[in-house]
Amino acid sequence: MSENQDAVSVLTEDECWERLGSQRVGRIVTRVGDVVDVVPLNFVLDGRSAVFRTAPGNKLVELTINDSVLLEVDEIGEESGWSVVLRGHARVLESEADIAAVEALPLRPFVPTLKPTFVRIEAESIGGREYRFGPEPRREDQQEG
Numbered sequence: 001m002s003e004n005q006d007a008v009s010v011l012t013e014d015e016c017w018e019r020l021g022s023q024r025v026g027r028i029v030t031r032v033g034d035v036v037d038v039v040p041l042n043f044v045l046d047g048r049s050a051v052f053r054t055a056p057g058n059k060l061v062e063l064t065i066n067d068s069v070l071l072e073v074d075e076i077g078e079e080s081g082w083s084v085v086l087r088g089h090a091r092v093l094e095s096e097a098d099i100a101a102v103e104a105l106p107l108r109p110f111v112p113t114l115k116p117t118f119v120r121i122e123a124e125s126i127g128g129r130e131y132r133f134g135p136e137p138r139r140e141d142q143q144e145g
Helices: 013-021 058-065 096-103
Strands: 008-010 025-032 035-045 049-054 068-076 080-092 117-132
Touching: 013 035, 013 068, 013 080, 013 117, 025 058, 035 058, 049 080, 058 080, 058 117, 096 117
Parallel strands: none
Antiparallel strands: 008 117, 025 035, 025 068, 035 049, 049 117, 068 080, 080 117
């Protein structure tokens, strides 16, 4: 057995939520027809959902056409890394109660721009992997199965 067989491990759902909550920047993936966009954004967790702020533009238009999105977050170190993908549906918050609740979250734009629209990604599923880095194994040391 190669020492590299344990290089990738699947994270539990709770581990995925913990890792996702440890970060503030991720990438949202949207799709409209044949067009797939990947956009960085800052976010916070609110229970088992993610909330971000945005302004009028392509991202907001795309979310109104197709609310199915992915939020991908990762962390890469010297010896290991991990990646978590949250699949869900994005919903623009419109009620005063919803907006008041998320305004209390520690969510501020990173750049000095007005981002008046709050969006919640309701989780459909979450999954992730942890990676331990190291040298590529030698082909001759691998067992054929």
